Amino acid sequence: MKLLLKNTRTLTENGEFEACDVLIVENMVQTISSFIEIEDVDRIIDCQERLLVPGFIDVHIHLREPGGEHKETIKTGTKAAARGGFTTVCAMPNTNPVPDKLETVQQLLERIKNDALVRVLPYAAITKGLKGEELTNIDQLSKLDIFGFTDDGVGIQAADAMYRAMQLAAQNGKAIVAHCEDNSIVYGGVVHDGAVSKRLDLPGIPSLSESVQIARDVLLAEATGCHYHVCHVSTKESVRVIRDAKKAGIKVTAEVTPHHLLLSEDAIEQDDANFKMNPPLRSKEDQDALLEGLLEGTIDFIATDHAPHSSDEKAQGMLHAPFGIVGLETAFPLLYTYLVKQNKITLKQLVDWLTIKPASIFGLPYGKLAANVVADLTLIDVEREMNIDKHTFYSKGKNTPFHNWNVTGVPVLTICDGEIVYEEDFHV
Ligand code: DOR
Ligand code: ZN
Ligand code: ZN
Numbered sequence: 568m569k570l571l572l573k574n575t576r577t578l579t580e581n582g583e584f585e586a587c588d589v590l591i592v593e594n595m596v597q598t599i600s601s602f603i604e605i606e607d608v609d610r611i612i613d614c615q616e617r618l619l620v621p622g623f624i625d626v627h628i629h630l631r632e633p634g635g636e637h638k639e640t641i642k643t644g645t646k647a648a649a650r651g652g653f654t655t656v657c658a659m660p661n662t663n664p665v666p667d668k669l670e671t672v673q674q675l676l677e678r679i680k681n682d683a684l685v686r687v688l689p690y691a692a693i694t695k696g697l698k699g700e701e702l703t704n705i706d707q708l709s710k711l712d713i714f715g716f717t718d719d720g721v722g723i724q725a726a727d728a729m730y731r732a733m734q735l736a737a738q739n740g741k742a743i744v745a746h747c748e749d750n751s752i753v754y755g756g757v758v759h760d761g762a763v764s765k766r767l768d769l770p771g772i773p774s775l776s777e778s779v780q781i782a783r784d785v786l787l788a789e790a791t792g793c794h795y796h797v798c799h800v801s802t803k804e805s806v807r808v809i810r811d812a813k814k815a816g817i818k819v820t821a822e823v824t825p826h827h828l829l830l831s832e833d834a835i836e837q838d839d840a841n842f843k844m845n846p847p848l849r850s851k852e853d854q855d856a857l858l859e860g861l862l863e864g865t866i867d868f869i870a871t872d873h874a875p876h877s878s879d880e881k882a883q884g885m886l887h888a889p890f891g892i893v894g895l896e897t898a899f900p901l902l903y904t905y906l907v908k909q910n911k912i913t914l915k916q917l918v919d920w921l922t923i924k925p926a927s928i929f930g931l932p933y934g935k936l937a938a939n940v941v942a943d944l945t946l947i948d949v950e951r952e953m954n955i956d957k958h959t960f961y962s963k964g965k966n967t968p969f970h971n972w973n974v975t976g977v978p979v980l981t982i983c984d985g986e987i988v989y990e991e992d993f994h995v
Contacts, residue, residue, distance in 0.1 A: 575619035582915030594985030622654025622943030627870035634663025645684040647962035649989035652945035652978035661720035667692040688714035709739035722748035733793035747780040763832035778804035785812035801846035803856035840888035868924035875964020903976035946980035
């Protein structure tokens with residue numbers, strides 16, 4: 568199979584646009600050049616000067632399969648990923664059964680092989696059943712095709728469990744990826760403990776519940792030499808702890824979500840569970856500190872925490888609905904519109920935070936647009952305007968606080984491993 572992309576624009580290291588043709592042979596980018604003309608290709612696509620970037624990488628999504636297929640499946644979740652321009656996604660283990668032993672991880676890998684439209688790298692659990700007690704067999708599971716270890720959805724409460732998990736993960740060259748939440752100071756909260764919890768008279772989740780656990784864990788990472796990655800950082804104190812830990816030479820990395828970058832608790836006008844996620848939307852100062860942390864490199868990249876739930880579940884309101892919002896199909900348009908176009912970040916920074924940054928931190932051979940690299944590519948119409956309509960999502964989850972938002976900049980073609988996995992009818 569030979570595919571020729573004519574008339575693209577790529578981003579140079581300096582963030583300038585460069586006119587390019589790109590030849591893909593089988594699953595690899597073979598040639599990138601200002602002008603390619605060859606006869607024997609299977610297909611030529613005129614890209615009409617649209618922006619060609621490496622396929623996006625999201626190390627934090629929930630696919631819900633097995634066990635939660637009414638919320639999402641590997642098929643629907645990866646279709647949503649392809650539409651959002653993502654070619655590699657890492658699936659969280661809070662499923663039923665939990666991938667916490669050889670058999671369940673192997674079964675999950677088999678399902679992925681059969682159903683996934685884009686590359687899915689699954690996590691294995693740190694503790695059996697995500698209960699925080701007994702460790703999984705980290706030595707054994709590390710030999711399988713897993714991305715890393717996490718108990719996302721819950722924090723690991725006992726320092727001893729985290730300590731031993733980090734020792735084993737370090738010996739096996741795997742990362743510990745942590746949802747940081749000290750349950751003893753959550754107090755049944757459902758939104759941030761601050762202006763919004765007071766205004767809506769809802770129980771609040773203190774910022775401390777996150778930062779306290781990160782502070783503990785960076786010390787454990789220092790003691791063990793483990794690569795410790797912090798999920799969805801949401802508070803200014805967490806940013807400071809991670810900044811200080813990096814300064815001390817500790818192997819800590821961190822991600823932030825689009826919603827924590829773009830929203831604060833002030834966006835929550837009423838009891839609407841489309842604004843309920845864990846960690847919650849924090850104060851404006853926290854939101855500002857997250858962008859600052861990203862710009863200065865304390866936070867390394869962006870991940871969506873795509874967390875689909877059914878409409879019935881979300882209709883239960885702030886007190887009873889499950890935590891989580893979807894993100895794959897809105898991430899790039901939102902970040903491009905509200906950060907790049909508002910001159911808060913550059914297009915190059917945004918693309919790097921969605922591609923080469925996560926790839927290089929986790930040692931993945933993807934995330935760059937170059938000859939002799941796997942052809943994971945996303946074509947973006949940066950001028951295209953769109954009104955976000957949750958009813959059009961490929962994801963089963965319609966739980967988004969961004970419904971009806973106007974955005975500019977839409978992925979129109981996604982190629983994963985040399986194959987077109989999403990294609991909008993843009994070139995007619
Ligand atoms: O908002 C969230 N949703 N946070 C989590 O930690 C879990 C996730 C989910 O699985 O729905
Ligand atoms: Zn989480
Ligand atoms: Zn998550």
